[in-house]
Amino acid sequence: MAQQRKIQDYDPVYSFLRYYVDFVLKLSYRTIRYVGRENVPTDGTIIYAPNHTNALMDALVILAMDRKAKVFVARADIFKNPTFAKILSFLKIMPIMRMRDGIDEVRKNNETIERAVDVLRDGVPFCIFPEGTHQTKYSSLPLSKGIFRIAFQAEELIDDMPLYIVPVGLRYGNFFRFRSTVRIAVGEPIDVGAFRKEHSTMAEAEQMALLRTILDERMKQTIFYIPNDEEYDAKYEICAAAVKQQVRHIDRDASGRRRRGLEAHFAANNATLQELNRLKEEAPDVAKRLITLGNEASAMRQKEHISLSSVSIKYPLLSRLLMTLFMVVTLPYNLVAAVLTLPINALAEWLFTKLKDPAFRNSVRYLLNLVLWPILIVVYSVVAYIVLPWQWALPITIALLPAPIIVHEAWRLVRLMRSDIHLLLNGELRKKYREIRHIIDKNR
Numbered sequence: 001m002a003q004q005r006k007i008q009d010y011d012p013v014y015s016f017l018r019y020y021v022d023f024v025l026k027l028s029y030r031t032i033r034y035v036g037r038e039n040v041p042t043d044g045t046i047i048y049a050p051n052h053t054n055a056l057m058d059a060l061v062i063l064a065m066d067r068k069a070k071v072f073v074a075r076a077d078i079f080k081n082p083t084f085a086k087i088l089s090f091l092k093i094m095p096i097m098r099m100r101d102g103i104d105e106v107r108k109n110n111e112t113i114e115r116a117v118d119v120l121r122d123g124v125p126f127c128i129f130p131e132g133t134h135q136t137k138y139s140s141l142p143l144s145k146g147i148f149r150i151a152f153q154a155e156e157l158i159d160d161m162p163l164y165i166v167p168v169g170l171r172y173g174n175f176f177r178f179r180s181t182v183r184i185a186v187g188e189p190i191d192v193g194a195f196r197k198e199h200s201t202m203a204e205a206e207q208m209a210l211l212r213t214i215l216d217e218r219m220k221q222t223i224f225y226i227p228n229d230e231e232y233d234a235k236y237e238i239c240a241a242a243v244k245q246q247v248r249h250i251d252r253d254a255s256g257r258r259r260r261g262l263e264a265h266f267a268a269n270n271a272t273l274q275e276l277n278r279l280k281e282e283a284p285d286v287a288k289r290l291i292t293l294g295n296e297a298s299a300m301r302q303k304e305h306i307s308l309s310s311v312s313i314k315y316p317l318l319s320r321l322l323m324t325l326f327m328v329v330t331l332p333y334n335l336v337a338a339v340l341t342l343p344i345n346a347l348a349e350w351l352f353t354k355l356k357d358p359a360f361r362n363s364v365r366y367l368l369n370l371v372l373w374p375i376l377i378v379v380y381s382v383v384a385y386i387v388l389p390w391q392w393a394l395p396i397t398i399a400l401l402p403a404p405i406i407v408h409e410a411w412r413l414v415r416l417m418r419s420d421i422h423l424l425l426n427g428e429l430r431k432k433y434r435e436i437r438h439i440i441d442k443n444r
Contacts, residue, residue: 006118006119006122007071007089007092007094007115007119008069008071008092008118008119008122008124010069011069011090013090014069014090014091014092015069018063018067018069020370021060021063021370022063022064024366024369024370025060025061025064025366026064027369027405028057028178028179028362028365028366028369029179029180029181029182030179030180030181031173031181031182031261031262032061032064032181032182032184033181033182033183033184033261033262033263034065034184034185034186035183035184035185035186035263036185036186036187036222037065037066037186039166039186039187039188039189040065040066040166040186040189041162041164041166041189043161043162044161044162044163044164044191045120045121045123045124045125045126045154045158045161045162045163045164046125046126046163046164046166046189047120047125047126047127047128047147047150047151047154047163047164047165047166048062048070048125048126048127048128048166048168049127049128049129049130049147049165049166049167049168049215049219050062050127050129050167050168050169050170050219051129051131051140051168051169051170051219051222051223052129052131052132052133052134052135052141052170053134053135053136053137053170053172053175053359054134054136054170054172054175054359054362054363055134055357055359055360055362055363056360056363056366056367057172057182057362057363057366058129058134058170059072059093059127060366061170061182061184062127062168062184065184065186068124068125069092069124069125070092070124070125070126070127071092071093071094071116071119071124071125071126071127072091072092072093072094072126072127072128073093073094073095073096073112073116073127073128073129074088074093074094074095074096075095075096075133076095076096078095079095094112094115094116095112096112096128096146113146113149113150113153116128116150116154117150117153117154117157120150120154120158120163121154121157121158123161126150128146128147128150130143130144130146130147130215130219131143131144132144132146134359135228136175136176136358136359137226137228137232138171138223138224138225138226138236139225139226139227139228139232140216140219140220140223140225140228143212143215143216145208145212147165147215148208148211148212149208151163151165151192151211152192152196152204152207152208154192155192155193155196162191162192162193162194163191163192163193164189164190164191164192165189165190165192165211165215166186166187166189166190167186167187167188167189167190167215167218167219167221167222168184168185168186168187168219168222169183169184169185169187169219169220169221169222169223170182170183170184170223171183171184171185171223171224171262171266173262175358175359175362176358176359176361176362177362177412178361178362178365178366178408179405179408179409179412180362181262183262183263183266185222185223186222187218187219187221187222188218188221190211190214190215190218192211195207195211195214224239224266224269224270225273226239226273231291231294233294233295233298234290234291234292234293234294234295234298235273235276235291235294236294236298237294237295237297237298237301237308237436238272238276238290238291238293238294238436238440239268239269239272239273240308240311240312241294241297241311241312241433241436241437242268242272242436242437242440243265243268243269243272243312244312245437245440245441246267246268246269246271246272246440247259247264247265247267247268249271249444250264250267250268250271265312272440275440275443275444276290279443283443286439286443289439290436290439290440293432293435293436293439294436296432297429297432297433297436300426300428300429300432301429304422304423304426304429305419305422306419306422306423306426306429307415307416307419309416309419310416310419310420310422310423311423311433323413323416323417324417326410326413327410327413327414330406330410333399333406334406334407334410337400337403337404337406337407338407340376340380340400340403341373341376341403341404341407343372343376344368344369344372344373344376344404345407347368347372348364348365348368351364351368352364369404373404377397377400377401380397380400381393381397384396384397
């Protein structure tokens with residue numbers, strides 16, 4: 001009898017399709033930045049522990065970290081359809097029950113834990129989102145016990161190599177917009193075996209509690225973390241308002257290298273949060289004024305549908321002039337491309353109305369581009385070769401390949417220009433931002 005295929009086994013079809021999946025992922029973001037990949041251990045087996053904010057896209061950016069196959073877990077209810085369950089299994093995704101599914105269902109996780117341990121024993125990286133669910137905030141949720149149960153059981157059964165839990169922080173520029181940015185930071189790994197030996201006098205439950213605290217802290221160190229309390233919106237607004245001036249003050253990192261792009265913004269936002277915390281201790285009245293301004297600015301900006309990009313972009317005038325020039329030059333192409341990509345965009349907008357959770361918007365748009373755009377390209381190419389000489393049909397086909405990306409970028413620029421105009425006309429809001437920046441500069 002043939003041995004039953006395991007989810008972690010090599011699959012040539014899966015391996016081949018990975019190139020296309022990773023390629024479309026790269027096109028789905030303007031910038032993908034990996035930080036700290038040197039922290040991934042090479043002498044043992046790995047459990048990745050990322051924060052969870054953006055549905056399917058979280059798994060995809062972890063998968064694309066390197067060429068290794070990885071096994072993931074997802075909530076069990078999406079496995080109810082047998083056909084979809086087979087697809088998920090092909091994609092190396094296993095089901096896991098959550099407390100909201102009921103205690104009887106959670107007991108079924110023993111099988112998932114056994115399979116996860118088997119994956120790790122075969123040296124295949126395993127990824128579980130320890131928060132158990134996602135939230136579209138720059139914050140964190142309490143960690144569930146599943147990752148620690150898997151880690152402890154696997155550590156007991158694997159005696160020929162170390163087992164590590166590797167915290168990973170995902171930071172998206174926007175949770176809902178296609179073609180945003182994402183920063184993936186790998187934190188300091190935890191050697192589970194060494195940890196258990198160091199705390200061998202503790203009961204297993206105490207070890208799990210301590211390990212949960214350590215992992216939670218290391219995950220927070222890899223993300224732009226704002227506590228999810230009544231001051232969340234205000235702090236987020238203050239960070240955006242101050243990011244330009246903060247970047248100037250933290251121009252270089254500890255090694256003297258110049259910070260740029262996502263790294264500069266990440267460091268600047270964290271610096272603002274640190275200053276806010278300091279002011280709460282040393283000048284509580286000043287901190288209270290900042291929080292009040294942040295809340296007022298946030299409410300006003302959202303009411304006027306002004307993007308935070310209009311607030312935080314470094315060179316608004318120059319960049320917007322370049323945007324306008326780009327739109328004028330590419331207008332004929334964009335008009336044609338908009339019509340030809342209409343089936344994808346119209347279907348996406350329709351599906352968005354059916355979503356209960358907007359965090360899935362990027363996942364939906366990614367999947368539609370992944371599957372439908374190649375089909376449409378084939379259809380359009382066939383039509384072009386039928387009605388035109390091949391000398392015309394070939395360049396037209398090539399020119400159409402990036403159409404979904406260019407059309408989306410053009411629409412993004414239109415939104416930003418409209419947002420800039422709204423901000424320019426709102427003197428009261430700009431005054432609040434100026435006061436926020438003045439207070440931070442004055443109290444630095």
